[in-house]
Amino acid sequence: MHDKKYLPAHIANYFIWKADQDKIEDLTSMKLIKLVYFSYAWHYAIFNKKLFTEKIEAWRYGPVIPSIYHEFKRFGNSKVGLYSIDFEPESNNVSYPIVSQNDEDALNIVGTIWEIYKKYSGWELSKITHDGKPWKSAFAEGENTPMKDEEIAKRGQEAILKHQENKTNNEKRPRP
Numbered sequence: 001m002h003d004k005k006y007l008p009a010h011i012a013n014y015f016i017w018k019a020d021q022d023k024i025e026d027l028t029s030m031k032l033i034k035l036v037y038f039s040y041a042w043h044y045a046i047f048n049k050k051l052f053t054e055k056i057e058a059w060r061y062g063p064v065i066p067s068i069y070h071e072f073k074r075f076g077n078s079k080v081g082l083y084s085i086d087f088e089p090e091s092n093n094v095s096y097p098i099v100s101q102n103d104e105d106a107l108n109i110v111g112t113i114w115e116i117y118k119k120y121s122g123w124e125l126s127k128i129t130h131d132g133k134p135w136k137s138a139f140a141e142g143e144n145t146p147m148k149d150e151e152i153a154k155r156g157q158e159a160i161l162k163h164q165e166n167k168t169n170n171e172k173r174p175r176p
Helices: 008-022 029-047 068-073 104-117 122-129 134-138 151-172
Strands: 057-059 062-064 086-088 093-095
Touching: 008 029, 008 068, 008 104, 029 068, 029 093, 029 122, 029 151, 057 068, 057 134, 062 068, 062 134, 093 104, 093 134
Parallel strands: none
Antiparallel strands: 057 062, 086 093
16 A cells, blocks of 8 residues: 555654654754655655655755655754644644555555664765755755655665675575
8 A cells, every 4th residue: 555645754664653753863853854865765666655744955964855854853963852733724733754554565665764874874864865866966066956756765775775785695604
């Protein structure tokens, strides 16, 4: 079930929740943005469908999802300490958007992204995003240029293959 319409906030809240669960203290806004970006890239690579419709832009420190940047920039280099909220003025309802527990496809991707990348800092993840075409081909100093989805998906495929290769190599090592 990957036809559900998500906002980047749904994906961000998943990572904020996981950081709380796993007692990860370095979930900065930069790290959060990169995790959401990786989720988008992997989802697009696997299912050929966007995880959310917001454009990803090439900024100086890598790919950025503008809504996530603006919502969480106040945390700077500190741990993101609050969830994204959704407020419906007509009903006065406040909710916390998160990936649906019924969406196994999306949950598998965000869960895998978390397990692979949670140990890296935001700066380390930023360096990773500077490798490859999507960011390099879109980046222009002083401009927030949208990145091409096809290039993001291709980069996602490369990352998935590298992960599978690393996993296979680790399984071949003799255990002490």
